[in-house]
Amino acid sequence: MIEPDRARQRRRQVPLLPDADPFLRTPADIASIAPGTVIRSRPVELALFGMVRQRVRAWQLAYRSNDLFSRPELAVTTVVTPSGAEPDPNRPLLLFQSAIDAITQRCAPSYALRHRASVSGSITRLEWPLIANALRRGWAVGIADHGGMLGSFGAPREPGYRSLDGARAALSFAPLGLDRRTPIGLWGYSGGGMASAWAAEMAPTYAPELNIVGAALGAPVGDPGEVFLRLHGGRYSGFPLMVVAALRRLYPDLDEVITANLLPAGQELLDEVERLAPLVALLRLSGRNVDQYLRRPLEEILGDPKVRGVIDDLRLGLSAPNCPLLVLQPVNDQVIHSASVDAQVERYRDAGVHVTYLRDRLSDHFTLLPLSTSLSLGWLADRIAGAPLPAPSTRTVLSTSAVSASWRGLLGVAGTALTVAVGGRLAGTNTPFTGPTIDRAA
Structure with missing residues (x-):
């Protein structure tokens, strides 16, 4: 009887899909609950590709949010801090919007990132080694299921509701120790850049109390x-x-x-x-x-x-964020035409938004995210630290890896990926990085 007992134990350790998970059941009185209110929380174990356990502290928060038509719904975010991190009001919060780009629930970050989760072909899993660079800086990270329970890939506004309400939930979650003054950065690429753009556009009216200091948008779709x-x-x-x-x-x-x-x-x-x-x-x-x-x-x-x-x-750029933006786009993007992002940037500028726009000649859609990770996080770190903004600009460069003066930064990204691959500890500090970034690049 020992082997069947062990098999049952292994089955119990496999996370349930969202539609079968009691943690995600919508309470009957959800309409009476304020957006961003934590309804349930639980600690979770994260793993690279579902197999290599990650030495981080992670929880899932189920909270009230809204769907496309402002109807109340339950949403979930995964909040993560470095291993051993204590509650700290000075810790920045990064909202990472993943390129979920799927309808199936298996690709929701709350499922795909968990230990023993069974899913092939998830982009979120490939992004995790890059997300880990924010943890290595000592930041807290929130990764909302911005596609919702239905997997509404491409929907407008919904990603903004879920990401911003996820930030509200994280700020009120006592084990993180954050508060209303916590500086918040937005980061995402491709489908995640589109979701981050929705969050940035909606924040001034939907969540004006959040201290969003900047948004790094990679290939954010535009149209x-x-x-x-x-x-x-x-x-x-x-x-x-x-x-x-x-x-x-x-x-x-x-x-x-x-x-x-x-x-x-x-x-x-x-x-x-x-x-x-x-x-x-x-x-x-x-x-x-x-x-x-x-x-x-x-x-x-x-x-x-x-x-x-x-x-x-569906078109982005019709509402003005009130935080500065860093927009990154491959000139020869084989998925998202650079002209649509050019137009999105112009719509923002016409509305008075501060935009630093960097166009990359050598990168393609799939290589720019890893190559620009150090640059994006460095730019956000400067916003968190309150460094002066340069004048708005549009530059077309050979490669973002050169602009960021960042061979050291790229080596750091590679080192973090190796640490993640072996399940090593992501030791972080609370001191924002203020090394060479796009603002002061050679």
Whole structure:
């Protein structure tokens, strides 16, 4: 009987998927609870790829937030501090918005980052060694499931609600010891850059009490509708297919148009998309032309006023953040056209936002995030430290790795990745890094 008992014990250690997890059950009185209020908390164990335990302190906070239509809902964030860190009101808080880029619940950070979680093709898991660089600085990190329980990839506003309410929850969580004066930075790349942009845009009106000192936005999409058209039928057609599968559940008008024009094979395709992790979807759906699954050409469908209304609703840059922004974008990005991000930056500047915009000639969509990690965190550290802002600028450089004067910084990122890979301790301090950054680069 010993072996069956051990097998049952191992099964109990495997985390439950969000829809089966009692921790995430919505209380009946959630409408009476203020946004950002912690409803439940629990300690969790994080692991690299579900296998290598990480020497950090981590909790999950379930809290009240809102969906796209401002209806109350339960959301969850994973908050992390370095191992052995004591509650400290001077500790900065980094809100990292992951490039979840999926509908399946297995890709939610609250599941994908946990020890023994079973998921292949999650981008969040690949981002963890980069997130760990913030912990090495001694910062606290919050990673909200900004796609919500439905996995609403590409939805507007919802990522802002969930990320900002996640910050409120973290500030009130006693084991962190943070308070309303805690400096908060936003960071995200690609789908995470889009979510971070929503949080930055919504903060002035939705959560004005938060002390957000800066946002580092990597390849933040700009105009999701334009990205959809560009990727349709190409190598990365999995991304727009996942967005359509997610958004049709949120927009009744869009669902009506899609349903009326979808062939049976198209419905099967969207059902499949809902189950796929992003890296798997990109491989399996590469080159798929949506027209072969529709009763009339996609171009005609996109011209429908109901569909145009949804596309217009997704566009970023129409509200002004009240914090400075660092925007990073590959010039030759094969996923997000640089022109759409150029336009997003211009919309921000027209609204009076302070933007430092750096365009990278050598990097592509997938290499810029690791190469710019040291630069992004260094820039945020300067904002946390209250360093003077340089004049707003747009620069096109050969490589961000050179701009950041950061071979030392890149080596530090590599060292952190090695520490994470072996489950080593991420020793952090509370002293913000103020070494060479984009503001003072050679």
